[in-house]
Amino acid sequence: MKEKVLNNKKNGMLVLILTTLLYLLSIAVCVVGAMIGNPLLLGISIFWMCVGWFPYCGLRVLKPQEALVLTLFGKYTGTLKGEGFYAVNPFCTSVNPAADTHLNQSGDVDNSTRKSSLSGLLAGTSEKSGLESAGKKISLKIMTLNNSRQKINDCLGNPVEIGIAVMWRVVDTSKAVFNVDNYKEYLSLQCDTALRNIVRVYPYDVSPNVDTTGDGVADEGSLRGSSEVVAAR
Known part of the structure; x- marks a missing residue:
């Protein structure tokens, strides 16, 4: 599309x-x-x-x-x-299939509060239609998604509680609406999946004889001590 x-x-x-x-x-x-x-x-x-x-x-x-x-x-x-x-x-x-989907991110909380407050004040077919049209609009602003923390085992099997914050925006509206069932839920699930895959590669703290780059040489990569390096990789 x-x-x-x-x-x-x-x-x-x-x-x-x-x-x-x-x-x-x-x-x-x-x-x-x-x-x-x-x-x-x-x-x-x-x-x-x-x-x-x-x-x-x-x-x-x-x-x-x-x-x-x-x-x-x-x-x-x-x-x-x-x-x-x-x-x-x-x-x-x-x-907009994601119009009624409210995640823990910027824009969703204020939007839901506005719609709930206006629903008790507006009456008539035209006003309800205008409110419904406003809810179908897609924001092109940069959004901040802050998913809830989840417990994941690192490469050594140690449980780690970790969360993720993602800056994102809609670039292609047709792909966002028609290529996936709900682009907000899709983004949230993909972020959780990527986070789990990353955590399973690295130890939480620096550990000896652990290869985190895949080159066969042990290094000092860790989630706590080299978060910028992990993010860049």
């Missing part, structure tokens, strides 16, 4: 103004048609007042470092990236 950025959709303000003007015009035509008794004008104006709000459903607002993956009837249509006021196909839906 290759990411396709939609750069020609930043015309939300134009669509908003035109749709509002047409809606006001339909109201005026409806009044005039009723006054002069013209059923054609009356029918056209009433029809537009019933369906004229539909373009509003395609308006999207993005803040800096946010993205929105859009699908049309299950087919990937593109990604909105960068701040701006966008107008897209009203039938397009936003997709």
Whole structure:
């Protein structure tokens, strides 16, 4: 799946103004048609007042470092990236399988608190739809993932309690959404797996006759004394 950025959709303000003007015009035509008794004008104006709000459903607002993956009837249509006021196909839906996944990382705690506090205040279909759309946005900022500590045996069989902190960000939104089931959970599991593989290669403290580089020569590599060397390797 290759990411396709939609750069020609930043015309939300134009669509908003035109749709509002047409809606006001339909109201005026409806009044005039009723006054002069013209059923054609009356029918056209009433029809537009019933369906004229539909373009509003395609308006999207993005803040800096946010993205929105859009699908049309299950087919990937593109990604909105960068701040701006966008107008897209009203039938397009936003997709983010990790929207409700909250890990011990930056951004997730504040997002869940905001959604829980707003859920008791907002009422009505349009407001709920706007809140749902906001939750489907993908953050492009650098995130800090701090996984919980786990007990792992080092290369000598000694149990070690160790955690991991990872700085990461989404680069390709289409791969993050469609290539894995949940990219946040995938990242967390991959970090735990990599951490276990690293700890099993090194001793916690410097031990004699231990080869940590794989060259057949004993060295002084250890988790406690040479963490920078371990990270570089």
